[in-house]
Amino acid sequence: MDCFRGRRLSAALIAGCLAAVVLGYVVLHLAPAAQAGDQGPVALFSFAGLIRRGEKGDRVRYLQEALRACGYEVSLDGVFGPMTEGAVKKFQRENGLYADGIVGPQTIRELSKLYYRANPPDKHTVRSGETLSTIAGRYGVSVETLAKINKLADPDMVYVGQVLMISTPQEPPAQEPPAPPTDLPPKPPPFPIPDRRVCLTFDDGPDLNTTRPILAILRQYGVKATFFLVGERVLRHPELAREIAQEGHVIGVHGFEHKSLSGLSAAEVRRDLKEARDAITQVTGVSPYLYRPPFGQLDQTQVAEASKLGMRVTMWTNIGGADLGAASAEDVTARTVSAATDGGILMLHEGLQYTVEALPSLIEALARLGYGFLNPSK
Ligand SMILES: [Zn+2]
Known part of the structure; x- marks a missing residue:
């Protein structure tokens, strides 16, 4: 409704500078989260925010690649339509998540675990802020398995830049426990179905x-x-x-x-x-x-x-x-x-x-x- 022309200009300038500073911070501090060479589903796993019906583009394509790699039938067209939404809901249902068809952080986390279990990487370079536990969670393996494969005396001691073996041909990653019993209480929804x-x-x-x-x-x-x-x-x-x-x-x-x-x-x-x-x-x-x-x-x-x-x-x-x-x-x-x-x-x-x-x-x-x-x- 209103436009405070004069004030708006200076406010916009200040806000613009702030935005540049914030963006600079994000680029400097968050960019390393996506390693050079990350692509496809692997790039998806470092995304934040929501992916849902109506979106088009790379994020959706990576999502579709990840779903397909995990055995969910979906076309790789980069369009989040009914078919992709159906696959997401099925994935959520089968992995103990609230099946709203919206891809948020929880869905991405579970998808990355399943993906890496099906496509185990050879190794992982430790990044700032990571612990053995977060790395194990990312690849869906146990801390004990990682410690054993990498012969780590102390699982609390990993350093940035350290290269960890995630799986070896001789020693596949430990199997996660079987699917939980069905009488568990339902998990609270990350994003409820809009009512x-x-x-x-x-x-x-x-x-x-x-x-x-x-x-x-x-x-x-x-x-x-x-x-x-x-x-x-x-x-x-x-x-x-x-x-x-x-x-x-x-x-x-x-x-x-x-x-x-x-x-x-x-x-x-x-x-x-x-x-x-x-x-x-x-x-x-x-x-x-x-x-x-x-x-x-x-x-x-x-x-x-x-x-x-x-x-x-x-x-x-x-x-x-x-x-x-x-x-x-x-x-x-x-x-x-x-x-x-x-x-x-x-x-x-x-x-x-x-x-x-x-x-x-x-x-x-x-x-x-x-x-x-x-x-x-x-
Ligand atoms: Zn107006």
């Missing part, structure tokens, strides 16, 4: 700095959202508006110039809304059916004129928006999650770096609370 819904909405776009990063994150998590676009910005960045539509998100009208339409005559309101609607329709090929007033300033004239143009007014349920004036990405996540309710419409804004930074953790936090993501229907 509540929220709608994520992004106002004020399209924006050169944030639209594409937001789209990439939504794609990664298989989440569809609603974008309330400003008409003149759509004309300035038609390719961004088209990308939003092509990814299957809903586009609504947020005025043509992002000026308050409150108190204007019916003719003036109609002109602005029609111009914005026509810009969106012309650029994306999709006619918008939702309208959100700039600055949240709504009156009866706008309700009536929007309706005549086939649009209904859609406000939000997180009072004030979660990201305006937020102190950090963590703040955005905390505010948004605390405002979530079943059927809630959560307003976020383009042009704010914190919002982009917060989005992955925000989606995961909502998913953990049992929320799925749904857009207002026509």
Whole structure:
């Protein structure tokens, strides 16, 4: 709804610098987790975050390769469709996990164990932060077996760079105990099957700095959202508006110039809304059916004129928006999650770096609370 132009610029600059520092840290400190030469399923095992239905690309392909290597039937097309989801659920069911079809850290951990049991590597180079126990867990072998194969006197003493034998042709890895009895209590779900819904909405776009990063994150998590676009910005960045539509998100009208339409005559309101609607329709090929007033300033004239143009007014349920004036990405996540309710419409804004930074953790936090993501229907 709002755009504090001046403040926003400096906030964006600071946030951008912070993001660069954070990214630099991640690259320097986390990159070694993926060894040179890691590829296919092995690369998958160092991924964080969620992989679920709707995602496409390398992560999905690695997942499919891992599933197939473990005996699950799935095509290697890099598309997380119904078949891949079915294979993931089957894998989860057969490995004591909650069968929600969403690949999170627990599923990846179990998949890596099974994969390495079927495809035991010859050796492993110890990395920073690893212990014999984490290495044993990764490859699904026991600490005792690793200690024995490598003739380690003290299993607590491994050092970074040390090369450990994982299996030898003469001495296969110890067999894990057979499948657990069926009367074990069910494990708590990592991400429950959604039984509540929220709608994520992004106002004020399209924006050169944030639209594409937001789209990439939504794609990664298989989440569809609603974008309330400003008409003149759509004309300035038609390719961004088209990308939003092509990814299957809903586009609504947020005025043509992002000026308050409150108190204007019916003719003036109609002109602005029609111009914005026509810009969106012309650029994306999709006619918008939702309208959100700039600055949240709504009156009866706008309700009536929007309706005549086939649009209904859609406000939000997180009072004030979660990201305006937020102190950090963590703040955005905390505010948004605390405002979530079943059927809630959560307003976020383009042009704010914190919002982009917060989005992955925000989606995961909502998913953990049992929320799925749904857009207002026509
Ligand atoms: Zn706005």
